[in-house]
Amino acid sequence: MKPVLRFLSDEDLKNVHSMALDMLENMGMQLCSEEAREILKKEGAKVEGEIVKISRELIDRALETVPKRDEFVLYGRTPENDVKISEAPPTLAAMTMATAVIDPDTRERRPATNEDLAKLTKILETLDNVTIASGLVTPQDVPLQASDWYTWATTIKNTTKHITGGVVGKEGVRDAVRMASLAVGSEEEFLKRPFISVWVLTMPPMKVDENTLNVLMEASKYKIPSVISSGGILGISSPITIESAIIHTHAETLACIALSQMVNPGAPVIYSSYVRSMDMKTLSVAMSSPESAIMKSCMAELGLYLDLPTKMPCNLRDSKVLDAQTGFETGMVGTIGALTTDFLVAMQLDMDLVVDYADLPYSNECMSQLQRLVRELDFNDKRIALDNIEKTGHGGSFLDSKHTVRYFRKELWRGELTERGNYGSWKEDGEKDIAQKSLEKVRKIIDETKDVELLDKEIQAKIDAIAESAIEKSKNIVR
Structure with missing residues (x-):
C-alpha cells in the first residue's frame, strides 16, 4: 500500500466540514461583487448587503458537479505534459510572483527581470519532476500595471508544461486565453485542452474581493481550472489555533467552489490553501514552520475528503539562501506534502520573495527522492x-x-547532485556541496537552453503585443 500521513481522523474531517457548512449558512461570506451575489441569490442563497449566506444544499449541489480526482486531467500545452491526477505521483509546481532573484553568476540578490523569467521558465521546462511551470518571478523591469500580462506572455513562450498564474479581472483572464490560444493555433483548440489555470485568492477571514470573484467567474465560463486558496495567517487573519483556522479556510474554499459551479457546472477547481503562521517576535510570515506544515497536511486532507485535486505550498522555504535551513525545511515540509498532496508548490525562498537559480535543480532532485519515498509497496x-x-x-x-x-x-534511488560516495572521491571531485553542484547544473541548463525557441517568432510577437496593449487597458480594470 502507499504510505499515508494524516493529522485528521475520519471523524475530524466530517466535523470540520460540517462546521464550515454551518459557518457559511449562518455567518455567510462577504462577496464584494454584485454579479456574484446575484448568481448565488438566484440559486437560493440569502443576500444581506455584501454578505451571502450559502445553504448546505447549495454546497452539496456544487460538490456534485465539480470534477473529481478520477476525471481530472491537468493539461500541458503538449500532450506528453498532461497529468492524470488519479494516476500521477506527487510533483512540483512552480510558485509565482517572487520579486527578486539570486543571480547565478554574481550570487547577489537583485530585482527580477523579464529575462530572468524567461531563463527560469526554460529551466523548469527541462526538469522532469516539475509539471506546473508557472512564472516563478514577476518581472520588475516591465510596467507595473501590466506585469501579470508580461508574466503570462513570457511563460507561455518558454514552456510546453501547464502554467498557473495571477490575473487581473475578467479582462486578464480573456487576455491569458488569447495568448494561450495563439500558442496552440486557435481558441477552439485551447478550450479542448486548457493548459493554464488561475489563482483565486480569498481575503480571510470570510471575504472575497471583486477582482478575485471576477477572475473566478470568468475562468469558470471557459472551464479553465481555478486554484482556490485561502491564505490566512494564524493570529492575524486566521484564529491563532490550527483547529479553528482550518474551519474558516475550508469554508472560504467551499464558497468559491459553489460560485464556480453556479456559473458553469463542471468547471474544474484545484483545492489549495496558504494558511500559515507568523513569527510573533519578528512579525514575519513563516511558510515552513511546524504549524504551517501541519496545516498544509490538514488542508490537503480536506481536499481529498472532497475527492478534489490538491495543491499545497510545501517547498516554499523561509531560509534566505540555499543552506542547511533550506534542506531541513525542504525535508520536513516536503515529506508531509509528498504524503498528502498532488502538487507541491515550490522553488522560492525568503517567504516567497526570492528565487535562487540553483534551487531549481536542487528542488527537482529532492522531489525525486520524495517520489521514491511515497511509492507504493507491491508484494507480488x-x-x-x-x-x-x-x-x-x-x-x-x-x-x-x-x-x-x-x-x-x-x-535503489540514485541522484545526480546528492553525495553518496566516500570522502576520498568527494575530495578528488572538488569538495563541492550540493549548493555548488546545483549552481553548476543550472548554469549548464542556461547555456544549453539560451537559444531554444518553442514558438515561431511571429506567434511570439503577437503574444507580446497582447501584453503591451494591457498597459493602457489595465487602468480601467477592477483590481
Missing part, C-alpha cells in the same frame, strides 16, 4: 522471489543474483 511473487532467497542460501550474497540485476536500478 516476482518482487518477493522466495526462490531467490532459497537459492542464495544461509549466509550467502545477493549481489550477483538475477533478481538483483533485474530490480536494482528501479529499486
Whole structure:
C-alpha cells in the first residue's frame, strides 16, 4: 500500500466540514461583487448587503458537479505534459510572483527581470519532476500595471508544461486565453485542452474581493481550472489555533467552489490553501514552520475528503539562501506534502520573495527522492522471489543474483547532485556541496537552453503585443 500521513481522523474531517457548512449558512461570506451575489441569490442563497449566506444544499449541489480526482486531467500545452491526477505521483509546481532573484553568476540578490523569467521558465521546462511551470518571478523591469500580462506572455513562450498564474479581472483572464490560444493555433483548440489555470485568492477571514470573484467567474465560463486558496495567517487573519483556522479556510474554499459551479457546472477547481503562521517576535510570515506544515497536511486532507485535486505550498522555504535551513525545511515540509498532496508548490525562498537559480535543480532532485519515498509497496511473487532467497542460501550474497540485476536500478534511488560516495572521491571531485553542484547544473541548463525557441517568432510577437496593449487597458480594470 502507499504510505499515508494524516493529522485528521475520519471523524475530524466530517466535523470540520460540517462546521464550515454551518459557518457559511449562518455567518455567510462577504462577496464584494454584485454579479456574484446575484448568481448565488438566484440559486437560493440569502443576500444581506455584501454578505451571502450559502445553504448546505447549495454546497452539496456544487460538490456534485465539480470534477473529481478520477476525471481530472491537468493539461500541458503538449500532450506528453498532461497529468492524470488519479494516476500521477506527487510533483512540483512552480510558485509565482517572487520579486527578486539570486543571480547565478554574481550570487547577489537583485530585482527580477523579464529575462530572468524567461531563463527560469526554460529551466523548469527541462526538469522532469516539475509539471506546473508557472512564472516563478514577476518581472520588475516591465510596467507595473501590466506585469501579470508580461508574466503570462513570457511563460507561455518558454514552456510546453501547464502554467498557473495571477490575473487581473475578467479582462486578464480573456487576455491569458488569447495568448494561450495563439500558442496552440486557435481558441477552439485551447478550450479542448486548457493548459493554464488561475489563482483565486480569498481575503480571510470570510471575504472575497471583486477582482478575485471576477477572475473566478470568468475562468469558470471557459472551464479553465481555478486554484482556490485561502491564505490566512494564524493570529492575524486566521484564529491563532490550527483547529479553528482550518474551519474558516475550508469554508472560504467551499464558497468559491459553489460560485464556480453556479456559473458553469463542471468547471474544474484545484483545492489549495496558504494558511500559515507568523513569527510573533519578528512579525514575519513563516511558510515552513511546524504549524504551517501541519496545516498544509490538514488542508490537503480536506481536499481529498472532497475527492478534489490538491495543491499545497510545501517547498516554499523561509531560509534566505540555499543552506542547511533550506534542506531541513525542504525535508520536513516536503515529506508531509509528498504524503498528502498532488502538487507541491515550490522553488522560492525568503517567504516567497526570492528565487535562487540553483534551487531549481536542487528542488527537482529532492522531489525525486520524495517520489521514491511515497511509492507504493507491491508484494507480488516476482518482487518477493522466495526462490531467490532459497537459492542464495544461509549466509550467502545477493549481489550477483538475477533478481538483483533485474530490480536494482528501479529499486535503489540514485541522484545526480546528492553525495553518496566516500570522502576520498568527494575530495578528488572538488569538495563541492550540493549548493555548488546545483549552481553548476543550472548554469549548464542556461547555456544549453539560451537559444531554444518553442514558438515561431511571429506567434511570439503577437503574444507580446497582447501584453503591451494591457498597459493602457489595465487602468480601467477592477483590481
